[in-house]
Amino acid sequence: MPRAKITRGDCEALDRSDRLSAFRDRFALPENLIYLDGNSLGAMPKAAPARIAEVVEQEWGNGLVRSWNIHGWAGLQQRIGEKIGRLIGARPGETLVADSTSVNLFKMLSVALQVRPDRRIILSESSNFPTDLYIAEGMAHLLGKHHQLRALASDAIEGAIDEHVAVVMLTHVNYRTGRMWDMARITERAHAHGAIMLWDLAHSAGAVKLALHEADVDLAVGCGYKYLNGGPGAPAFLFIAERLHALVSPALSGWFGHADPFAFEPGYRPAPGIARAAVGTPPIISLAALEVGVDLMLEASQDEMRRKSVALSSLFIDLADQLLGAFGFTLVSPREAAQRGSQVCLSHPSAWPTMQALIAHGVIGDFRAPDILRFGFTPLYLRYVDVWDAVMMLSAIMESREWTHAKYQVKAAVT
Numbered sequence: 001m002p003r004a005k006i007t008r009g010d011c012e013a014l015d016r017s018d019r020l021s022a023f024r025d026r027f028a029l030p031e032n033l034i035y036l037d038g039n040s041l042g043a044m045p046k047a048a049p050a051r052i053a054e055v056v057e058q059e060w061g062n063g064l065v066r067s068w069n070i071h072g073w074a075g076l077q078q079r080i081g082e083k084i085g086r087l088i089g090a091r092p093g094e095t096l097v098a099d100s101t102s103v104n105l106f107k108m109l110s111v112a113l114q115v116r117p118d119r120r121i122i123l124s125e126s127s128n129f130p131t132d133l134y135i136a137e138g139m140a141h142l143l144g145k146h147h148q149l150r151a152l153a154s155d156a157i158e159g160a161i162d163e164h165v166a167v168v169m170l171t172h173v174n175y176r177t178g179r180m181w182d183m184a185r186i187t188e189r190a191h192a193h194g195a196i197m198l199w200d201l202a203h204s205a206g207a208v209k210l211a212l213h214e215a216d217v218d219l220a221v222g223c224g225y226k227y228l229n230g231g232p233g234a235p236a237f238l239f240i241a242e243r244l245h246a247l248v249s250p251a252l253s254g255w256f257g258h259a260d261p262f263a264f265e266p267g268y269r270p271a272p273g274i275a276r277a278a279v280g281t282p283p284i285i286s287l288a289a290l291e292v293g294v295d296l297m298l299e300a301s302q303d304e305m306r307r308k309s310v311a312l313s314s315l316f317i318d319l320a321d322q323l324l325g326a327f328g329f330t331l332v333s334p335r336e337a338a339q340r341g342s343q344v345c346l347s348h349p350s351a352w353p354t355m356q357a358l359i360a361h362g363v364i365g366d367f368r369a370p371d372i373l374r375f376g377f378t379p380l381y382l383r384y385v386d387v388w389d390a391v392m393m394l395s396a397i398m399e400s401r402e403w404t405h406a407k408y409q410v411k412a413a414v415t
């Protein structure tokens with residue numbers, strides 16, 4: 001039996017019964033804009049400017065250097081780390097905010113290779129986000145000719161985990177396809193062969209339900225500026241399972257990870273626990289902005305967020321089936337919701353100009369080379385009618401062939 005057509009009225013009804021709908025008003029979203037790119041840069045929480053102003057004017061302006069103590073700047077990385085730890089299913093003391101995701105990847109790879117000194121292979125997928133592969137390449141190069149990054153097709157990964165692999169490094173939700181690995185199963189497989197498991201949670205933290213401790217994960221990293229809504233260039237986070245803490249002698253052994261930074265000892269002594277993964281002076285203003293985003297996310301039920309994220313992305317897929325069939329799009333993301341993160345990707349030979357035309361009409365997604373239109377679904381600030389309106393706009397652009405205009409063909413530096 002053919003499925004009943006979805007109407008805008010159906011979407012409005014879903015919005016009326018949405019238990020997360022009140023969160024939308026907590027974000028500063030421009031009028032007449034549908035933002036489907038929170039997987040690249042999250043929207044700004046309305047509370048962020050006031051908090052940033054407070055940090056700048058009071059804590060920096062008045063408190064000056066005293067604020068390291070009186071305003072708790074010294075413990076900010078740990079404090080926000082603890083909060084992110086709750087979002088990712090870590091135990092207390094296993095998560096720290098620090099540096100960028102790329103730098104944290106380097107740090108976590110160095111931990112893995114220290115813990116498995118007799119093994120030389122970093123195993124990853126060739127479709128991983130490039131920075132993950134670049135960092136692993138750099139690490140292997142630094143360590144000399146015996147270490148090696150082995151980057152394979154996704155379907156070859158499981159079979160390639162053997163007793164030569166030191167660390168399996170995967171991105172939980174693929175940036176280009178939205179496909180999600182089964183974290184517990186792959187981690188178990190890595191452990192069965194004695195390998196360390198390192199997950200990149202850039203497209204997972206704040207987007208899908210995570211249970212790092214339950215899955216027995218060893219190491220993880222993730223972004224602050226995507227689903228955590230921490231602001232452009234927000235500091236990243238890292239996770240080290242407690243059982244590894246004592247084994248970690250940081251490769252980037254900076255004074256912020258020292259047991260007693262203000263003793264100014266000439267030799268490095270790692271701080272106890274996760275604190276040793278800190279490196280240098282953290283960006284306080286950026287940390288303050290990130291904390292606002294994380295606090296907001298902690299107010300929402302993770303189960304409800306995942307439920308709505310799946311409902312939004314499934315609605316997008318259903319509407320694409322219903323309205324875009326004639327225009328040559330291919331669904332790149334899994335149809336099966338359990339295998340999908342919080343994004344949907346469509347490929348199209350004219351993906352770039354199509355996305356530019358869509359953005360010009362107030363629907364912001366992004367383009368990933370060579371031919372992918374990527375749409376992120378952020379359950380805290382998106383409505384079901386936004387999904388409807390976005391797909392209708394895409395359909396109208398294809399129908400009118402507006403994307404063929406010369407102005408949409410011009411490439412930009414950031415896509």
Ligand SMILES: Cc1ncc(COP(=O)(O)O)c(C=O)c1O
Binds near residue numbers: 103132171202223
């Ligand atoms: C999977 C993944 N890892 C890492 C990054 C970025 O790392 P960084 O914040 O160091 O630029 C991204 C950025 O989109 C990403 O998608």
